[in-house]
Amino acid sequence: MKICILVKHVPGSEAQFSVSPDGSWIQETGLPFEMNESDNYAIEEALQIREKMGEGEVVVVSLGPDRCQKVIREALAKGADRAIHIKEDTPYNTDPYSIATALANTIKDEGFDLVLSGLQSDDLGFGQAGVILGEILGMTTATLVVGTEIQDGKIKVKRELESGWFQWQTMELPASLAIQSGLNQPRYPSLKGIMGAKKKEIKEASFRDVCDVDGLQAFNGLSVQRAEKQTEMIEGTVDQVVTKLVDVFKNEIRIN
Amino acid sequence: MDILVVLEDKNGNIHRMSQEAITGAQQIGSEFSLSIGILAMGVNANALAEQAAQFDVEDVLTLENEHVSNYTADGYGAAVAQVVTNENPTYVFFGHSYQVRDYVPRVSAKLKRPFLNDVVSYSAEGGKPVFSKQVLNAKLVAELQPSNGGPILISFQSAAFSSDNIQNGSANVRSVSVDLDSSAIKTIPEDPFQEEAGGVDLSSAELIVSVGRGIGKEENIPLAQELAKAIGAEIASSRPVVDSGWLPSHHQVGSSGQTVAPKLYLALGISGAIQHVVGMKGSKNIVVINKDPDAPLFELADYGIVGDVLEIIPKLTEALQA
Numbered sequence: 001m002k003i004c005i006l007v008k009h010v011p012g013s014e015a016q017f018s019v020s021p022d023g024s025w026i027q028e029t030g031l032p033f034e035m036n037e038s039d040n041y042a043i044e045e046a047l048q049i050r051e052k053m054g055e056g057e058v059v060v061v062s063l064g065p066d067r068c069q070k071v072i073r074e075a076l077a078k079g080a081d082r083a084i085h086i087k088e089d090t091p092y093n094t095d096p097y098s099i100a101t102a103l104a105n106t107i108k109d110e111g112f113d114l115v116l117s118g119l120q121s122d123d124l125g126f127g128q129a130g131v132i133l134g135e136i137l138g139m140t141t142a143t144l145v146v147g148t149e150i151q152d153g154k155i156k157v158k159r160e161l162e163s164g165w166f167q168w169q170t171m172e173l174p175a176s177l178a179i180q181s182g183l184n185q186p187r188y189p190s191l192k193g194i195m196g197a198k199k200k201e202i203k204e205a206s207f208r209d210v211c212d213v214d215g216l217q218a219f220n221g222l223s224v225q226r227a228e229k230q231t232e233m234i235e236g237t238v239d240q241v242v243t244k245l246v247d248v249f250k251n252e253i254r255i256n
Numbered sequence: 257m258d259i260l261v262v263l264e265d266k267n268g269n270i271h272r273m274s275q276e277a278i279t280g281a282q283q284i285g286s287e288f289s290l291s292i293g294i295l296a297m298g299v300n301a302n303a304l305a306e307q308a309a310q311f312d313v314e315d316v317l318t319l320e321n322e323h324v325s326n327y328t329a330d331g332y333g334a335a336v337a338q339v340v341t342n343e344n345p346t347y348v349f350f351g352h353s354y355q356v357r358d359y360v361p362r363v364s365a366k367l368k369r370p371f372l373n374d375v376v377s378y379s380a381e382g383g384k385p386v387f388s389k390q391v392l393n394a395k396l397v398a399e400l401q402p403s404n405g406g407p408i409l410i411s412f413q414s415a416a417f418s419s420d421n422i423q424n425g426s427a428n429v430r431s432v433s434v435d436l437d438s439s440a441i442k443t444i445p446e447d448p449f450q451e452e453a454g455g456v457d458l459s460s461a462e463l464i465v466s467v468g469r470g471i472g473k474e475e476n477i478p479l480a481q482e483l484a485k486a487i488g489a490e491i492a493s494s495r496p497v498v499d500s501g502w503l504p505s506h507h508q509v510g511s512s513g514q515t516v517a518p519k520l521y522l523a524l525g526i527s528g529a530i531q532h533v534v535g536m537k538g539s540k541n542i543v544v545i546n547k548d549p550d551a552p553l554f555e556l557a558d559y560g561i562v563g564d565v566l567e568i569i570p571k572l573t574e575a576l577q578a
């Protein structure tokens with residue numbers, strides 16, 4: 001089984017953002033970047049499928065500037081066999097169709113049986129790259145995947161539906177699956193894995209060479225979210241805050 | 257028609273988020289003089305069409321085809337792409353439901369037209385609506401620029417419009433068809449099911465103490481449990497807490513978990529992602545403790561404290577026990 005995992009390097013959830021002077025993106029300098037959350041689960045699922053099958057190759061692919069080597073190395077350290085880095089110089093690509101096209105063109109001759117991506121990127125939140133890539137490459141697609149079983153040359157996946165419902169479906173291979181968080185417990189790289197990763201191949205490609213389409217959408221300015229409700233902020237030392245909060249509980253909200 | 261709203265079936269009824277999308281179409285339609293059609297498909301297409309025909313829109317389209325009786329991403333992706341090609345609307349509206357996440361990107365790729373997803377609002381610019389979505393953990397809003405021409409696929413975030421404002425009227429109903437080959441359907445779905453319920457029905461809880469990833473580690477969960485015990489509250493959580501195995505899944509609040517509306521929702525170290533917010537925004541009093549003053553959940557809070565939950569919780573428990 002040949003498995004491709006798509007990983008993205010994104011700002012951490014606690015990052016404080018400021019909009020770049022031209023309003024098109026954020027100021028990246030000094031921001032903490034990390035692996036996109038659901039991509040961690042996609043990596044783990046790929047490694048577990050390979051372990052269960054007892055054979056196979058796991059290839060990690062990431063598109064972005066040089067900084068995304070960090071998540072590529074992380075995936076290699078966890079056990080991916082090799083990597084492809086699609087380099088992009090533009091500050092930020094905000095078009096899921098051209099991202100997916102670049103990823104699809106890069107992997108189209110590899111003959112992957114499975115492509116695993118995260119459910120959505122925490123920075124752009126499109127939830128589209130893996131599905132569009134599947135459509136372009138003629139694969140079956142499923143999102144919100146919370147379980148996988150390989151069966152007689154097909155894959156059975158468990159999908160999350162709304163409000164605590166689930167559904168199994170059987171799909172033909174090759175398939176592109178967008179993985180929802182929580183379906184496994186992602187491993188940490190071992191020291192041996194980290195050392196071993198240094199010897200693994202990272203092939204480079206350039207976005208301009210692999211993307212042959214025009215984008216379908218772009219950001220036309222970013223702004224800070226505005227508040228909806230009047231919030232009463234409780235301030236002071238920890239003791240003062242606690243005293244005021246107890247008062248609010250008892251006298252405003254009347255909790256008992 | 258100018259706007260086509262694609263309905264989602266919820267056991268023979270129109271999905272709440274599709275109703276919101278119809279409301280959005282009516283508002284945008286009247287502001288920019290755009291006509292509206294609604295597409296009903298699937299095994300309950302006729303029942304849905306009957307309900308949709310009572311709204312103030314021009315057309316209701318029904319699509320019956322054996323390959324779209326049950327939902328599959330291949331079937332729905334191909335069918336909706338064909339209907340959109342045939343009807344050629346300027347906009348196609350959806351609710352940003354789990355089903356829409358699953359197949360609409362395929363429609364976008366087939367048509368090579370943009371899918372503006374999870375849109376929260378619109379404004380008028382140059383006589384046209386301009387749509388915006390939240391990005392970067394809901395801390396910023398991006399105005400979206402689709403490529404020129406139509407159709408433009410747009411899905412709206414839950415509650416972007418209130419279906420209380422839906423306008424009634426009467427519509428023409430007509431059937432449409434698509435040409436699908438069984439070889440196009442490579443997915444076989446089974447029946448939906450619910451995992452065994454965990455015993456706590458948070459929906460009727462009066463007081464809820466809810467923990468997020470900001471609690472730090474599993475060993476800190478008892479701090480929140482003691483606080484909950486001190487005021488007789490139930491314990492709830494955000495998704496990462498469940499994903500990490502710190503609490504069982506039936507404690508999860510949000511789009512994949514339970515919907516709650518307590519008198520007090522005390523959120524400890526929860527950032528306020530929309531998928532969490534949809535499950536708790538009906539709470540009467542929302543109290544948020546978070547060390548990040550920019551955490552989006554503060555926008556929903558009645559009372560907010562910028563601080564470290566690990567410092568505050570033990571003292572709060574102590575004070576409430578006294």
Ligand SMILES: Cc1cc2nc3c(=O)[nH]c(=O)nc-3n(C[C@H](O)[C@H](O)[C@H](O)COP(=O)(O)OP(=O)(O)OC[C@H]3O[C@@H](n4cnc5c(N)ncnc54)[C@H](O)[C@@H]3O)c2cc1C
Nearest residue numbers: 468469470494495510511512525526527531532547548565
């Ligand atoms: C399709 C889909 C469905 C989903 N369904 C759900 C769902 O049902 N329910 C749900 O909750 N999520 C759901 N999610 C996930 C959701 O998008 C968010 O990732 C999640 O809600 C974030 O949880 P969190 O706020 O606990 O964690 P984070 O976003 O990581 O936030 C942690 C917060 O804790 C704060 N913090 C850290 N340390 C401290 C401290 N010591 N003291 C005080 N504050 C601290 C940080 O400032 C931060 O704001 C879903 C996502 C998708 C895409």
Ligand SMILES: Nc1ncnc2c1ncn2[C@@H]1O[C@H](COP(=O)(O)O)[C@@H](O)[C@H]1O
Nearest residue numbers: 006007063117118120121126127128129
């Ligand atoms: N630049 C990228 N490089 C590699 N994978 C990506 C990239 N952008 C998106 N993906 C993958 O597609 C998923 C969904 O991203 P998105 O469509 O941006 O929400 C992510 O979780 C990744 O697995």
